[in-house]
Amino acid sequence: MRGSKQIRNTAKKLLQMSLENGEVSAERVSAVLNSLKAHPPRQYKAVLRGYLSLIRRELALSQAVVEHAGPLSGEILQSVESAFSSIYGRSVTAVAKDNPDLIAGLRIRVGSDVYDASIAQRLHELARAAN
């Protein structure tokens, strides 16, 4: 129990060292990995796994996955980046992902937050209201 907590704390410190202006920096991540390679800590693999998980979460917070059905213009992606960067107070990059199950509309996922404005979601809400 104490070991896992120590691993989490070490991974968090490594993540803090990997951020530049609140964003993950590739250079800093490389430096951190080199340092770890040169001076491997106790439970090296577990620390690396924890660090990877935190980096993925941080990157997910900087990325807005825009699921869509049908054509999606670049203007829409730019407006999404602008709006969500303003919401989260950091630079958010929009990544398009085709999802025909939505029928039409958008579903945007930032980290664990989901914003849905699709026909599939509305039909789902309609079915739930009918029950």
Added chain:
Amino acid sequence: MINDFLFIAASNPVTEIAHEFGVQPRYILSQIISFLVVLAILYFGAFKKILSTLDDRQRKIESGLKYADEMKLKLAESEKRQQETLREASQKAALMVDEARATAKDYLEKQTREAGERAEQILKKAEEAITLERKKMLAEVRGEIARLVVMTSSKVLARELSDDERSRFNSAAARELTSSN
């Protein structure tokens, strides 16, 4: 004078009887005294004891009769008490029978009432179960219909929507998401 008397007496039947019994005028006094002496001896020696014995017997008889009367009275009282006891026992028995009947009647009424209440509860529970089952069934039917409507709508929309319509809907969705957040 005595001779006159004797003469008169000689011709009297009483005198004859006295003569027969040996009553002599010259011995009359001694005879009276002898009689009185015999009488006193008989009185004090025999009559008094006999009279005392008779009195004792008389008292015993009276006491026996009195005892018999008392016994009769006691017997009568005893019979009277027995009759009263029997009457009271009869009344108590009648009262107990009445109470037992009343208790049995109350018990029967209570059992009948409880059976009725139980039957009502069973009916009520059955009605509630039926209502609940009906609601559940309706909800299931409604859910199934909604699912079918949604599925059909999804298929129809997925097939019928053109790219231009999807693009317009995507633009509207983007405006909705960026403006509301």
